Amino acid sequence: MSQAKVITEREHRKILLHIAANKHASRNKAMFLTTHLSGMRVGEVAALKISDVLAADGVIKDEVYLLADQTKGDKGRTVLLPKRLRDELASYLSNKFCTRDLKSINDTDTSYALFANQKNPRRGFTANTLCQYFHHMYKSAGVVGCSSHSGRRGFITSLANQGVSVRILMELAGHKSMAVTQRYIDLNPTMMRNAVELMN
Numbered sequence: 001m002s003q004a005k006v007i008t009e010r011e012h013r014k015i016l017l018h019i020a021a022n023k024h025a026s027r028n029k030a031m032f033l034t035t036h037l038s039g040m041r042v043g044e045v046a047a048l049k050i051s052d053v054l055a056a057d058g059v060i061k062d063e064v065y066l067l068a069d070q071t072k073g074d075k076g077r078t079v080l081l082p083k084r085l086r087d088e089l090a091s092y093l094s095n096k097f098c099t100r101d102l103k104s105i106n107d108t109d110t111s112y113a114l115f116a117n118q119k120n121p122r123r124g125f126t127a128n129t130l131c132q133y134f135h136h137m138y139k140s141a142g143v144v145g146c147s148s149h150s151g152r153r154g155f156i157t158s159l160a161n162q163g164v165s166v167r168i169l170m171e172l173a174g175h176k177s178m179a180v181t182q183r184y185i186d187l188n189p190t191m192m193r194n195a196v197e198l199m200n
Contacts, residue, residue: 030091035155038064039152042127050112
């Protein structure tokens with residue numbers, strides 16, 4: 001089985017424009033960026049609750065703890081959220097609840113799915129349905145060869161391109177083996193050029 005394609009910067013912009021021109025743009029942009037900026041698996045994104053990302057003081061958390069039943073394998077893991085993603089999630093929740101003050105979102109609301117489906121605003125997607133959504137989104141945007149795993153693979157490859165060690169990538173991805181992490185890294189001309197330029 002071939003690996004998911006790593007999305008180029010040009011394709012990334014194309015997808016964001018496609019999302020902006022269609023229904024549920026705020027939610028769909030936040031879902032797309034969650035896979036690309038945190039490296040979460042699509043099943044993990046589907047399992048997120050609002051309380052996973054929103055603290056009681058109305059601030060988006062800088063790290064999310066996923067329970068064992070929210071992630072792959074038999075143990076939980078911590079996912080770090082970069083500022084760009086935290087800002088995107090704050091914007092999405094502000095739109096979702098029509099508020100500028102995220103502290104006003106009550107405890108009942110925070111127990112619901114972060115990314116609700118159209119049929120039930122309190123329930124999230126299943127992992128399978130979200131996989132299908134990403135497949136349809138990429139196809140509709142005219143980006144060929146991508147899957148719901150493209151964001152996760154792009155996250156790992158992008159950090160590898162910037163010189164982040166495989167050991168750190170393994171932890172960020174929640175892999176148990178460096179060999180698995182290494183298979184995610186898409187070798188490309190930029191990475192190879194950067195490597196030889198290290199020679200003095």
